[in-house]
Amino acid sequence: MKKLKKADIILAMCLIIAAFALFITFYLFKTSGKKVIVRQNNKTVYSGLLSNDNQINLKHNTVVIKDNKAYMKCADCKNQICVKTGKISKSGETVVCLPNKVIIEIE
Amino acid sequence: MSSKQSDNRNRVTAVCIYALFCCACLIFGYVESVIPTTLIAPGVKLGLSNSVAILLLINKDIKGAFAVNTARILLSALLFGSPFSLLFSLTAGVISIIVSALSFKIKALSPIGVSIIGAVTHNIVQIIIACFVVSLGCVYYLPILVVSGVVTGGAIGFLAMLLFEKLKKIL
Numbered sequence A: 001m002k003k004l005k006k007a008d009i010i011l012a013m014c015l016i017i018a019a020f021a022l023f024i025t026f027y028l029f030k031t032s033g034k035k036v037i038v039r040q041n042n043k044t045v046y047s048g049l050l051s052n053d054n055q056i057n058l059k060h061n062t063v064v065i066k067d068n069k070a071y072m073k074c075a076d077c078k079n080q081i082c083v084k085t086g087k088i089s090k091s092g093e094t095v096v097c098l099p100n101k102v103i104i105e106i107e
Numbered sequence B: 001m002s003s004k005q006s007d008n009r010n011r012v013t014a015v016c017i018y019a020l021f022c023c024a025c026l027i028f029g030y031v032e033s034v035i036p037t038t039l040i041a042p043g044v045k046l047g048l049s050n051s052v053a054i055l056l057l058i059n060k061d062i063k064g065a066f067a068v069n070t071a072r073i074l075l076s077a078l079l080f081g082s083p084f085s086l087l088f089s090l091t092a093g094v095i096s097i098i099v100s101a102l103s104f105k106i107k108a109l110s111p112i113g114v115s116i117i118g119a120v121t122h123n124i125v126q127i128i129i130a131c132f133v134v135s136l137g138c139v140y141y142l143p144i145l146v147v148s149g150v151v152t153g154g155a156i157g158f159l160a161m162l163l164f165e166k167l168k169k170i171l
């Protein structure tokens, strides 16, 4: 049987290095976002400026926008991953609550 | 037995084996839907079904790999998915199998390397589609999806090699 070859390892290393380089480039060039969009079941339920402090109370989640940052303040989902994600402010960043199908997105 | 009869019999056997592989892929798809890998980042998947495609490619059955791969994507979309998810899975699935089949021509690579190329291609294509239909912000998932493609692709390639050793008698 053809086992793992040297070229496989080189390929894997190259891809991981490329991914790491991309990650750093994205991190350096990420711009602060301006707009917050909250979606529930793929429908936009809130859309406003990040500089606009606000609290959005949904059925199962509470989204807070404060000091140019957005975060999930509380949620009734089991895993609490959305709450643990923390605060987001850069464009493209998201907080996702998969069980309740709620997404906070910065644009 | 005349050669025509034996030819027919071979074709029936082949159809049965492909159908079995399709079923196995659907089960793999269900197993994956239970494991919450998408929590790492949207689009992160084990790609267990891909082991079947790689297995057929190891057996130099490019047509079979293409047929089983396309059939299982259409079937799982029909059973569990939506037209929206089909757009992602079919485009990414077809492109990644073409790239995998081509990279099998590279003699220096083992099936593990080929599987890595296939998985990474699959993930990159999905991100490109997501950039068009969801939002450009999806591009930020590219690094994590490339890394996950390397890890899962490698594991799936290894699995496919083990399966080939076990199954080569019936193929």
Ligand SMILES: [Zn+2]
Binding pocket: A075, A076, A077, A078, A079, A080, A081, A082, A083, A096, A097, A098, A099, A100
């Ligand atoms: Zn949640």
